Amino acid sequence: MKTIIEPFKIKSVEPIYFTTIEERKQILENAFYNPFLIAAQHVLIDLLTDSGTSAMSSNQWAGIMKGDESYAGSSSFMHFEQTVKQLTGMPFIIPTHQGRASEKILFSCLDCKDKYVVSNTLFDTTRANIEFAGATGVDLLCAEGKQCLIPAPFKGNMDVDALQSFIKEKTSSAIAMVIMTITNNSGGGQPVSMQNIREVSAICKRNGIPFFIDACRFAENSFFIKLREEGYANVSVDEIAREIFTYADGCTMSAKKDAFANIGGFLAMHDPALAEKCRNLLIIAEGFPTYGGLAGRDLEAIAVGLKEVTDESYLRYRVKSIEYLFNKLKDAAIPVMQPSGGHAVYLDAKAFLPHIPVEQYPGQALVCALYLEGGIRSVEIGSLMFGKYDEDGRLIPNTMELVRLAIPRRVYTQSHIDYVAEVIIALFQKRNNIEGLRIVEEAPILRHFTAKLEPVPVINTNIKNNIKTSNLITV
Ligand code: F0G
Numbered sequence: 193m194k195t196i197i198e199p200f201k202i203k204s205v206e207p208i209y210f211t212t213i214e215e216r217k218q219i220l221e222n223a224f225y226n227p228f229l230i231a232a233q234h235v236l237i238d239l240l241t242d243s244g245t246s247a248m249s250s251n252q253w254a255g256i257m258k259g260d261e262s263y264a265g266s267s268s269f270m271h272f273e274q275t276v277k278q279l280t281g282m283p284f285i286i287p288t289h290q291g292r293a294s295e296k297i298l299f300s301c302l303d304c305k306d307k308y309v310v311s312n313t314l315f316d317t318t319r320a321n322i323e324f325a326g327a328t329g330v331d332l333l334c335a336e337g338k339q340c341l342i343p344a345p346f347k348g349n350m351d352v353d354a355l356q357s358f359i360k361e362k363t364s365s366a367i368a369m370v371i372m373t374i375t376n377n378s379g380g381g382q383p384v385s386m387q388n389i390r391e392v393s394a395i396c397k398r399n400g401i402p403f404f405i406d407a408c409r410f411a412e413n414s415f416f417i418k419l420r421e422e423g424y425a426n427v428s429v430d431e432i433a434r435e436i437f438t439y440a441d442g443c444t445m446s447a448k449k450d451a452f453a454n455i456g457g458f459l460a461m462h463d464p465a466l467a468e469k470c471r472n473l474l475i476i477a478e479g480f481p482t483y484g485g486l487a488g489r490d491l492e493a494i495a496v497g498l499k500e501v502t503d504e505s506y507l508r509y510r511v512k513s514i515e516y517l518f519n520k521l522k523d524a525a526i527p528v529m530q531p532s533g534g535h536a537v538y539l540d541a542k543a544f545l546p547h548i549p550v551e552q553y554p555g556q557a558l559v560c561a562l563y564l565e566g567g568i569r570s571v572e573i574g575s576l577m578f579g580k581y582d583e584d585g586r587l588i589p590n591t592m593e594l595v596r597l598a599i600p601r602r603v604y605t606q607s608h609i610d611y612v613a614e615v616i617i618a619l620f621q622k623r624n625n626i627e628g629l630r631i632v633e634e635a636p637i638l639r640h641f642t643a644k645l646e647p648v649p650v651i652n653t654n655i656k657n658n659i660k661t662s663n664l665i666t667v
Pocket residue numbers: 240241242243290291292293315317318373377406408446447448456457
């Protein structure tokens with residue numbers, strides 16, 4: 193059969209809300225052109241994130257009822273711990289309330305001040321936690337990963353030569369950790385190959401550098417390995433996932449992604465001394481080691497979700513449904529990151545809006561235009577999220593200006609996705625009317641969550657001084 197249907201049926205529904213274009217214009221203005229500041233009930237199709245937005249299964253909801261809320265030694269923790277141990281093969285499992293809590297604990301306990309943490313591409317919270325701990329985050333993505341419109345099977349790979357040169361130049365003692373993000377969320381949800389994981393792991397081992405995996409989307413990455421990497425077509429996703437973890441000294445995990453949970457995360461590792469340090473900080477920051485920052489019921493939902501996610505009929509549907517939207521857009525000549533990724537479709541805002549200079553945040557402009565046109569909420573992954581300023585206050589842009597349409601797991605049907613494609617195609621026809629934006633207020637770290645912006649009329653886009661002035665307005 194050609195049609196890959198949703199491998200589930202719907203037991204419970206929640207309403208979504210319709211607004212008019214005039215209402216959305218006002219809502220957008222009130223939210224300072226930052227959809228993070230829009231109330232969810234004013235959003236029709238919410239593609240802001242695939243994190244914590246999954247529909248849980250009936251088995252997960254049953255697990256919620258079974259949750260053991262004992263402060264210490266709850267049976268739900270045992271179930272959770274055993275499941276994570278089986279998956280990762282790691283002996284020390286530390287539950288946290290979400291991925292960034294794992295990062296905060298890990299980088300606070302790792303001796304990383306004034307050192308480097310190297311990645312294929314660090315996610316924003318990971319980078320922020322690394323910098324908060326006094327270290328410097330370095331992205332060494334492979335060359336093909338930076339070519340938005342050119343397809344390649346494993347564009348999330350780390351540049352192995354660059355890693356070796358970096359170690360040689362800085363010496364291994366200056367590198368606190370190498371952490372590989374699978375799939376590469378900030379770089380288009382593109383997967384990392386097993387070969388790349390193996391090679392990076394071997395380099396780290398030779399140089400005595402700890403190698404961790406940011407495992408948020410480990411199952412989607414494993415399925416891509418099955419589909420695209422030689423020698424894995426007949427290996428189960430379960431086995432592929434377990435092989436990935438054998439190469440790592442530890443991992444951070446946000447259970448809000450590939451564990452279908454609405455909250456939760458964990459740290460897992462082999463090193464007993466580091467685990468003890470992390471546990472001690474956990475007790476201060478999150479909670480007792482058998483619940484971390486979670487209720488027993490959350491641990492139960494994660495344990496069930498982790499087993500469900502490697503089901504291949506689910507993963508086939510997941511990857512195909514992302515590809516369905518990707519193909520509709522590609523066929524309409526809309527610039528999308530190629531090939532189709534694991535959890536989202538990424539629009540190339542630079543190519544979509546060539547008349548808007550990077551200093552006027554084409555990605556954020558497109559995010560706002562999508563909301564205005566069709567009530568669709570997406571997120572910018574470009575210079576608003578990752579841009580920095582030089583000493584003169586000029587923007588140092590991100591390499592890519594992307595708009596991510598993240599698809600929540602098991603939530604939207606094919607007609608929702610058809611609607612999304614229609615809106616984007618309609619917008620593409622009138623893209624020349626879309627205006628750039630300038631920042632009027634921003635926080636020093638993770639500014640994209642709370643930044644306030646205002647439109648820059650199209651007529652001004654070539655006046656360089658205006659752009660520079662706008663970038664100096666910081667709070
Ligand atoms: N690492 C990656 C690769 C992520 O995508 C995220 C979160 C985190 C770490 C942090 O996990 O949210 O549980 O604290 N990504 C979400 C997103 C927020 O929208 O992509 P968290």
